[in-house]
Amino acid sequence: MPPSSPAERALEQAETSFGAHLAITPRERAALLRQVARRLGADKTEINEAELLHALCQVRRRSWANGMMNRAHRNGDVWVRKADVLLAAERISDPLIDEDGQSAVLESVLEERWREMADTPLRVLDDMRADFADVGTFLSGTQIERLSHSIARAFGGVDLGFEDEMILEEERRAREQEDIRAKAEARRARELQKIKDWEATLVSFEKVPALLHCSRREALRWIGENRLPVAKRDMQPDGLEIFYFDPAELKKCRPLLNSWRRGTGKKSDDGYDDSPEARTGNAAIARVAALDRFAAHFRTARALNRRITLVTGPTNSGKSHTALEALAQAESGLALAPLRLLAHEFREAMLSRGVPASLTTGEERIIDPTARHLAATVEMCPFNNPVDVAIIDEAQMLSDPDRGAAWTAAIMGVPARHVFILGAADCIPLVKRIAELCNDPVDEIHLERKSPLRPAGTLALTDLRAGDALIAFSRRDVLDLRAELMAHNRRVAVIYGALSPEVRRAEAARFNRGEADILIATDAIGMGLNLSIRRVVFSTLRKYDGRQTRNLVSQEVKQIGGRAGRFGKHEEGLVCVLEGAGRPSFIRHMLDAPPEPTLELRPLVQPDADIVQAVAQEMDTDSLYGVLTRIKRAVLRPDDPNYRLADMEQALEIAAALEGVDGLDLSTRWTYAMCPINTRDNGIPRLVEWAALHARGQRIFPPGTGRLPAAATAGREELERAEKRHRRLVTWRWLAMRFPENYPELIVAERNAAILDEWIEQVLRTQSRMRESSRRYQGRRNGDAPTRQREGHNRSKTPRSKAGGFGKKKPHGKRKKD
Structure with missing residues (x-):
């Protein structure tokens, strides 16, 4: 044919x-x-x-x-x-x-x-190992050798010996890491055994009279007078507290018994026996740490005649305006924000009012030598320099299990004569309790929302219009929804926790300018970011909070939903639910609900560098793990009437891993333990590796950007890899601000971070623009709407099924809390 x-x-x-x-x-x-x-x-x-x-x-x-x-x-x-x-x-x-x-x-x-990727083969190898470790992949010796061959050839290794150098370096590194792990395990076991052996020697109250040759009544009186050191307290399920005592400590008290009977024994102002013999064991450690008298640590603040103004109200009520005006008019001032992005916004607000201002965050400094005002993140609060006015924003974070202790310290310790505390109404009881502990008077101002906010029923995905914000609670869901909307030829901007502040701000600006129709975001939009949103649409009414998947609480619905209806842009704000995501009545109930009762009024506290050092001296140890373990067990009673000990698990985990690194003093170890890392991105092993280089006096160079493909062709895998590299750089820059000699080339790190920011934003921006260009071209060519719909439908499946592979689904691990 x-x-x-x-x-x-x-x-x-x-x-x-x-x-x-x-x-x-x-x-x-x-x-x-x-x-x-x-x-x-x-x-x-x-x-x-x-x-x-x-x-x-x-x-x-x-x-x-x-x-x-x-x-x-x-x-x-x-x-x-x-x-x-x-x-x-x-x-x-x-x-x-x-x-x-x-x-x-x-x-x-x-x-x-x-x-x-980098200028030397060893740096390339370091970056590749870091990429693999981020996803939980560790190379075997054979794989390292093959990779080393490939990298060495790229740099002329056949002639210059790079290949052998890399293989030997990797072998040395592997031996060192194994040695560090073994030492850490042995030292952790030794510290725990010390505590276990000591606790095994403790006796109950029943044996105290015989050990002291006193009556039972006398022993009870001396315990009540804080003369006898209680070594350990156990709370029983029925609420009864059992005391245990160290026989060795009790014997040291025998020479003091006659003076106690006469009532002439010396006692300190806080009620503890001040004799050297009584200042041992857990009681002495608790006294040195003094977390039960936490407010007294902030001597500069206690020396000032402070006044607190508590400004509460929902989102879009103008809480910041009054405080910023007072701050701008003061001769000196301080603005504390929960995020680096918001610290920048505080500084820009002061600059716009003609007030010079510096900036301090964990990874960034902008110092104006003429400025008497400072914008900073809460954790960077300066406690020793008095100012006239201070602002502390988002005070509802006091209840946050991870960062609440930083707000406690800031509110108790900020050295300002007039302190403005801003937050949702939920924070009122805790702020008042902290003010009571500090003996500071409190004025209250409650503001109402400037534009009405109301529930508005259910919407289908295709009903979304320009100015809408669609809310999800994981990066994966944000990108899935983005793919579906782009398949319907919608221009989309995204905001989620893994994006840097610079990229979030760029995406927000793109949405506000109308270059993106719809914003898809996690609750990362709940704090900061001025967004011109008409409707907030929840794609789900449940979220994983890092511990469990649960229903949203009223404060979350109000905080996120309150972003709708920006005053001056929209007459009202509307809060909706995506079709199939839940009942609209839930939104209505949460918006109408009064502030949830605060059942726990004891603020969270945690030790600082001075407390850690004091406890270490009392214990006569240089083991940070031992110090933190003892602090966790000894310094704050579970039933303390005033304070709660914050969750120290990550600091303990880092301290435990650092036990295997020789050559770092206690202060340096504590700094590493406070370093912001993501434990799911191999954060602790990488931190320990850097600390080992630090201990040997070697320099740790900034992570690279890796090879960044053309933004138009980048998929989810490349985007996620770039986000993880950026997080590595955040950690590196944080350490560089504290150890500049060991972490050189800060300018290179900042340049790499800027390159990644620009590339990530280009990926998010370019793909949306390409979808729009494709739609317009198709429309000009033949106006075939059914064909476009069908092609869009096919594209919408791509991110779900083919992200990062040849048509194979990638397994997803535990979702990251944004």
């Missing part, structure tokens, strides 16, 4: 003339015909040999890429990525290339990637 189309005739002729050896299969023929058809025109009926070869390469590139990826998987070359094999397949120009030829092209692509 004769060929029925120009493409078939052209292909048959080309095969007969010069293509018989190409072994074109029936399966390839249909795709090849489409390639040939594109090369024919009105006046062209034939293709030449070069065109046939190129067309066949186009057809075979997918199978080449699959083959290269499969061989990489079999060989254990986990550093080979989808983008690498696709680029290698694109560069192949011989349709008959064999596997060795494909491997050579792939290797050339990898070598380019290594050279783009």
Whole structure:
């Protein structure tokens, strides 16, 4: 049967003339015909040999890429990525290339990637190891050797010996890490055994009279007078507290008994026996730490005649305005924010009022030597420099289990004569309790919302309009919803916790300018970011809070929903639920609910560097793990009437891992234990590795950006990798601010962070713009709405099923709290 189309005739002729050896299969023929058809025109009926070869390469590139990826998987070359094999397949120009030829092209692509990543092979290897560790992948010795060969070749390692150097360095590193782990385990066990052995010697109250040769009544009186040191307290399920005593400590009290009986024994102002013999064991450690008298630690604040103004109200009630005006008019001042982004906004607010201001955050300093005002994050509160006015924002964070202790310290310790505390109404009882503990008077101002906020029922995804914000509670859900909306040709901006403040601000600006129709965000929008939102739409009414999946509470609905209806932009704010996500009545009930009762009025507290040092001296130890373990067990009774000990688990975990690192003093260890890390991104092992280099006096260079593909082609895997690299840089910069000699090249780190910020924002922005351009082009071409819908539907499935792989679903781990 004769060929029925120009493409078939052209292909048959080309095969007969010069293509018989190409072994074109029936399966390839249909795709090849489409390639040939594109090369024919009105006046062209034939293709030449070069065109046939190129067309066949186009057809075979997918199978080449699959083959290269499969061989990489079999060989254990986990550093080979989808983008690498696709680029290698694109560069192949011989349709008959064999596997060795494909491997050579792939290797050339990898070598380019290594050279783009860093200036030296060792830095490339460090960055690659960090990337793998972030996702829980650790290379075997054979894999390290293969990777080292590849990187060394990229830098001319055959001649310069890089390859051997890298392999030896990796072997040394592995031995050191194993040694650190073994030492840490042994020292942790030793510290715990010390406590266990000591606790085994303790006796109950029943044995106290015999040990002291006193009556039971006398022993009870001396315990009540805080003369006898209680070594350990156990609270029984029925509420009864059992005391245990150290016999050795009790024996030291015997010479004091006669003076106690006469009532002449010396007691300190806080009621404790002040004799050297009584100042031992857990009682002495608790006394040195003095967390039960936490407000007294802040001597500068206690020396001032402070006045607190508590300004509460819902989102969009203008809480900041009055405080900022007072701050701007003061001769000196301080503004404390929960986020670096908000600290920047406070500084910009002061600058806009003509007030010079500096900035201090965990990873950034902007110092104006003429400024007498400072904007800072809450954890960076300066406790020793008195100012006239201070602002502390988002005081409802006092109840946060992870960061609440920082707000306690800031409110108790900020050295300002007039302190403005801003927050939701939920914070009122706790702030008042803290003011009572500090003997500070409190004025209250309650503000109402400037524009009405009301529930507005249920919406389908297709009902979303420009100015809407769709709320999800995980990065994965945000990106899934983004893909679905983009498939419907909607322009989308996104905000979630893994994005840096710079990217969040850029995305918010894009939404506010109308360059994006819809904002998809986590509760990261609940604090800060001026957003011109008309409707807030919850895609779910449940969230994972880091501990459990639960229903949203009223304060969360109010805080997030309150972002709708920005005053001056919209007459009212509307709060909706996405179709199938839950009942609209739930939103109505949460918006109408009064502030939830505060059942726990004891503020969270945690030790600082001075307390840790004092306890270590009392214990005569340099083990941070031992100190923190004893603090957790001894310094604050579970039933203390005034304070609660904050969760110290991450600091304890870091301290335990650092036990294996020799050469760091206690203060340095404590600084590392306070470092902001993500434990799910291999944060603690990386921190320990950096600390080991620090201890040896070696320099730790900033992480690189890695190879960043073109933004238009980047998928979720590349985006997530860039976000993790940025988080690495945040940790590195935090340490560089405290140990500049050990963490040099801060300018390089800031440049790398800026590159990643720009690339991430470009990925988020470019893909939306490309969708819009594609839609307009399709509309101009034929206006085929059903075709566009069908194509959009297919695209909407891509991020769910093919993100980062060749049509295979990637398993998702535990969702990160944003």
